[in-house]
Structures are given as C-alpha cells and as structure tokens.
C-alpha cells in the first residue's frame with residue numbers, strides 16, 4: 001500500500017476510452033469498463049485502491065475528464081478525514097490550462 005493515497009473521479013460520459021490514462025498510471029489503478037457510456041465508448045475506471053494521486057492520468061487525458069484527489073490524514077490512527085483535490089484540469093479547447101486548486105468541500109461526493 002503506497003504511503004500517499006489518492007483517488008480519481010472520472011467524468012465517464014465524456015471519456016472516449018483512448019486508454020492514455022491507463023498507460024500513464026504507474027500503479028495500474030485504471031482500466032477500461034466493460035460497460036459503455038452515452039457516447040458508445042468503454043470508459044476509464046479505477047479498479048484498485050492503490051492510487052497515489054500522482055496526477056499522471058489527469059495530465060495526459062486529452063479531454064480533461066479526470067480530477068485527482070489526495071487523502072489528508074490526521075491523528076495517531078492516521079484516519080482519513082478528507083479527500084483534497086490536487087489537480088483540476090479545465091476543458092481543453094485550444095490552449096491547455098492546468099490549475100492546482102481546492103474545490104469547495106462537498107462539491108464532489110467520494
């Protein structure tokens with residue numbers, strides 16, 4: 001189990017199943033779904049609880065549909081209390097814009 005834990009949220013209906021994120025993930029945390037989305041594509045899904053929040057997948061996604069979160073641990077028991085977004089990549093039109101920011105708490109239900 002990696003020391004830094006993370007997770008990703010994927011906008012599955014926008015994903016076109018190009019697999020770039022799957023190839024870019026050093027943890028082999030991602031795979032294509034068996035199901036298809038509204039566009040008819042198999043979409044990327046998280047298949048293991050070993051994501052480190054490294055952001056590789058979000059950076060390579062041509063459609064910017066992945067948001068990465070890292071866990072924030074507090075106390076002696078290292079209990080996970082919040083998940084903090086570390087990379088939110090805006091829709092890519094002509095210029096790529098990558099911002100590292102926090103979303104308002106409760107905006108994404110993990």
Ligand code: SF4
Nearest residue numbers: 025051052054055057
């Ligand atoms: S953030 Fe890193 S470890 Fe997590 S799914 Fe994306 S590429 Fe894999």
Ligand code: SF4
Nearest residue numbers: 015016018019021061
């Ligand atoms: S890189 Fe983006 S569009 Fe391609 S499979 Fe992954 S989430 Fe879907």
